[in-house]
Amino acid sequence: MDMENFISLAQIDEATRAVQAKITVQPKVGMILGSGLNALADSIQNAVTIPYGELPHFPTSTVQGHVGRLVIGQLEGVDVLAMQGRIHYYEGYTMGQVTLPVRVMNRLGIGSLVVTNAAGGVAPQFEPGDVMLITDHLNLMGMSGLNPLMGPNLDEFGPRFPDMSQAYDRAYCELARQVAKTEKVKLQEGVYAGLSGPSFESPADLRFLRTAGADAVGMSTVPEVIVARHGGLRVLGLSGVSNKANLDGSTITTHAEVMEAGKVITPKLEKIIRGVLREM
Ligand code: HPA
DSSP states (O other), X not given: OOGXXXXXXXXHHHHHHHHHTTOSSOOOEEEEEOTTOGGGGGGOEEEEEEEGGGSTTOOOOOSTTOOOEEEEEEETTEEEEEEESOOOGXXXXXXXXXXXXXXXXXXXXXXXXXXXXXXXXXXXTOOTTOXXXXXXXXXXXXXXXXXXXXXXXXXXXXXXXXXXXXXXXXXXXXXXXXXXXXXXXOEEEEEEEEOOXXXXXXXXXXXXXXXXXXXXXXXXXXXXXXXXXXXXXXXXXXXXXXXXXXXXXXXXXXXXXXXXXXXXXXXXXXXXXXXXXXXX
C-alpha cells in the first residue's frame, strides 16, 4: 500500500488553516448536503462562501446538482459550516479526499455533523419524497475494502478500531422525531446502505440489500460518518427518498428523477434541520 495515497495530518491542517483565514466565526455544526438538497445552504445568513478549489488538498465536486463550496454562517442562530455539494468516491477521489472536509470540520472544533443524501427507497412502504431518519448503516463499501480509515491511523482524531455501535446519535434521532412531529413532517426511519456507485443497483442487488436489512440505498454518507465518528463528532443523518428501488426490474432510475425529488424533499429536510438546530 502506497502511504502517499493517504491524507496526512499536515495536509488536513493546511486545509483547516485556509478555511480559518477566511472566517471570523467558530462554527459549531457541520452539514453535508446531498444531491438535489443543496438549496438549504442558500438560507444560511451572513454567509461566507469558499469554493473547494480555493482550499489546498480539497477535491472538487464534479456531479451535476453539487455546487462544490463551503458556506459558513448562521442558521437558526447557530454557527454552521455547510458543504454545498459533497464529494463521492465514484468521482475517482480517494476515500481520504472524500472525507477530508469532515477531518477539517473536526480540526475547526465542530462537534456535530448533519449529513443528508438522496437515496433509493428499498423498504416497500417508502415513497418518493419521503424523508428517512438514518438509524444505522450498512457499510458495504468498507466490507469490500474501501474503509476511509484504512492506512496509518491518525491518533490525533481517534483510535485504530473505532466503535460504530451508535454511529447515529440516539439523542439527535429522538430530537429529529420530536421536531418532525411538531412540524407535521412524516419521518420514516431505517438503515442506509452505502454503495460506491455510480451505476444504480440491479434488481438482484436490491433484493440482496432488502434481505440484508437495508431500507434505503445510496452512494455516499457512510465514509463521512465513519470519519466523523472516528473523531468523536455526533451525527444526525437524513435521507431524502428520491425514488422507489426497482426490485423487480419493472422501472428505471435516473439522475434527473433524483434531482426532481429534491425539490419536494428540501422543504421537509429544512424544517427538520432548523428544528434540530434550535435544540442542539
Ligand atoms: N440508488 C442509489 N443511489 C441513489 C438512488 C438509488 O436508487 N436514488 C438516489 N440515490
